[in-house]
Amino acid sequence: MNRQFSLNRRQFLSLSSGLAGLGLLPPALAAKTLPAAQQRLHRAARREADRVGRFTVREIEGTIPAALNGSVYRVAPGQNQKFGRPLRHYFDGDAFLSAFHFEKGSCTMHTRFLATPERLAEQKAQKMLYHEFGTAAPLPEDPYGDMPGFKNTASVNVIHYDGRLLALSEGGPPIAVDAKTLAYQGPWHFYDTLPRGSSFTAHPKFDSRTGDGFAYGIHQGTPLALQVYRMRPDGKLDILHRVPLPHYLMIHDFAVTDHYLVFCIPPLSIDFPKLFQGGHTIAEALAFAEQTPMKLLVLRRDGSGQPLWIDDRNGMMFHNGNAFEQDGALLFDAIVSDDDAVLRLLHSAAKEQLPAAADSYLVRFRLDPKSGRLAARDTVSRGLEFPRYNERRAGTDARFLYAVGDHAVNPMLSGCVLALDMHRGTRRDVRYEAHQAIEEAVFAPRPNSTDEQDGWLLLQGYDGNRDENFFDILEAVSLKRAARLWLGSNAPLGFHGNFVAAG
Ligand SMILES: [Fe+2]
Numbered sequence: 001m002n003r004q005f006s007l008n009r010r011q012f013l014s015l016s017s018g019l020a021g022l023g024l025l026p027p028a029l030a031a032k033t034l035p036a037a038q039q040r041l042h043r044a045a046r047r048e049a050d051r052v053g054r055f056t057v058r059e060i061e062g063t064i065p066a067a068l069n070g071s072v073y074r075v076a077p078g079q080n081q082k083f084g085r086p087l088r089h090y091f092d093g094d095a096f097l098s099a100f101h102f103e104k105g106s107c108t109m110h111t112r113f114l115a116t117p118e119r120l121a122e123q124k125a126q127k128m129l130y131h132e133f134g135t136a137a138p139l140p141e142d143p144y145g146d147m148p149g150f151k152n153t154a155s156v157n158v159i160h161y162d163g164r165l166l167a168l169s170e171g172g173p174p175i176a177v178d179a180k181t182l183a184y185q186g187p188w189h190f191y192d193t194l195p196r197g198s199s200f201t202a203h204p205k206f207d208s209r210t211g212d213g214f215a216y217g218i219h220q221g222t223p224l225a226l227q228v229y230r231m232r233p234d235g236k237l238d239i240l241h242r243v244p245l246p247h248y249l250m251i252h253d254f255a256v257t258d259h260y261l262v263f264c265i266p267p268l269s270i271d272f273p274k275l276f277q278g279g280h281t282i283a284e285a286l287a288f289a290e291q292t293p294m295k296l297l298v299l300r301r302d303g304s305g306q307p308l309w310i311d312d313r314n315g316m317m318f319h320n321g322n323a324f325e326q327d328g329a330l331l332f333d334a335i336v337s338d339d340d341a342v343l344r345l346l347h348s349a350a351k352e353q354l355p356a357a358a359d360s361y362l363v364r365f366r367l368d369p370k371s372g373r374l375a376a377r378d379t380v381s382r383g384l385e386f387p388r389y390n391e392r393r394a395g396t397d398a399r400f401l402y403a404v405g406d407h408a409v410n411p412m413l414s415g416c417v418l419a420l421d422m423h424r425g426t427r428r429d430v431r432y433e434a435h436q437a438i439e440e441a442v443f444a445p446r447p448n449s450t451d452e453q454d455g456w457l458l459l460q461g462y463d464g465n466r467d468e469n470f471f472d473i474l475e476a477v478s479l480k481r482a483a484r485l486w487l488g489s490n491a492p493l494g495f496h497g498n499f500v501a502a503g
């Protein structure tokens with residue numbers, strides 16, 4: 001549309017906002033001011049965590065399945081302000097860890113802020129010393145004073161690997177965390193196999209059939225390169241590929257099949273001169289190229305061969321679903337959107353008027369990994385994010401994909417959980433109340449079961465009426481709730497977590 005009328009994206013959004021105000025455009029295209037009740041939900045679901053420590057969860061509706069035996073670890077940005085300064089981006093705030101331990105039908109909860117040196121230094125100084133991702137720290141009054149620094153806030157995802165938790169951000173190395181105490185241990189370089197100056201993705205993948213893990217990061221060397229790792233069972237990394245990049249690109253997720261690794265890379269880079277002019281945050285220095293196609297990159301999983309680059313259409317992408325091979329073709333799922341609205345949305349954490357919601361939709365790509373021909377790009381379902389699946393089916397033609405959706409109330413807070421039957425093309429949604437919001441649903445398989453649907457969806461939510469978080473356990477096969485745990489506290493909803501089976 002912007003091309004048709006020769007408007008750039010910013011001009012288009014400005015115009016569409018004005019037209020919507022005149023009632024000439026549907027509200028979905030306009031920035032919107034949330035009703036007061038939803039504003040409260042929006043703020044409360046994202047405010048600073050109000051309780052840390054270990055707690056036995058006592059208020060339980062329903063029954064925690066006795067077979068649910070293991071832990072859910074989650075990490076989230078745990079603040080919406082710092083020393084009175086509102087945090088403007090949903091990535092901002094110190095990392096807040098949550099662990100939910102399930103055993104014999106009971107649950108113990110353990111929460112803790114990640115005690116990084118940067119957090120401790122700011123607490124001691126009682127002021128911001130570091131820029132957040134989207135909120136600048138105050139500049140020093142003394143013109144010769146130290147400028148605020150940047151930091152690696154591991155608040156996006158957390159995995160259990162090689163006997164420890166790794167909190168992940170993709171902005172640097174993982175942060176090692178004691179799985180029992182949630183104590184900060186420091187940057188983790190995989191026994192010196194992660195080269196200095198290399199970052200590590202927030203979305204590593206594991207092949208449950210072989211036990212292999214895969215990950216990647218940006219190597220800040222010459223040349224700048226996408227560096228792809230195999231995560232070995234002994235906790236070390238092998239470097240499988242170093243793919244030169246023309247400039248820094250934001251690559252948030254990828255997918256793994258028996259023979260291939262596939263990346264969807266949006267045209268999103270960092271304007272480093274702007275970043276280092278001073279006073280600008282990383283979020284402000286993100287540059288989305290509106291006329292540039294998203295790139296698909298295919299690499300061989302064994303580290304051999306040359307990179308295969310394929311042009312897709314312009315768009316934005318954060319998360320992949322599953323991927324697999326079929327008759328020589330490579331099929332993979334991704335949640336994409338046709339513009340960069342999600343970036344403005346993420347940068348609206350402190351605003352009362354939110355930009356228009358990005359329409360994120362699930363695409364199944366089919367391509368020939370030998371010729372690079374993109375044979376199909378089929379839209380499967382709309383209005384969803386945070387895709388998860390039974391990871392025992394990773395790399396196979398899995399039938400079910402789970403996600404959250406219904407962002408009509410607040411585009412950053414999910415209002416429903418859903419299950420997609422990828423074989424039959426059907427979708428089931430379970431809506432939450434208007435005063436509730438939920439985060440990503442994690443699949444936990446029933447022990448020793450080979451049935452793909454036999455397990456539970458585990459998700460945290462916030463209830464505005466009770467001003468309290470809850471944790472739901474849903475039967476994955478029916479999406480019926482087995483139990484709701486009232487947590488007695490309010491912790492911000494975040495992005496990602498994972499289930500770790502006991503033993
Ligand atoms: Fe993510």
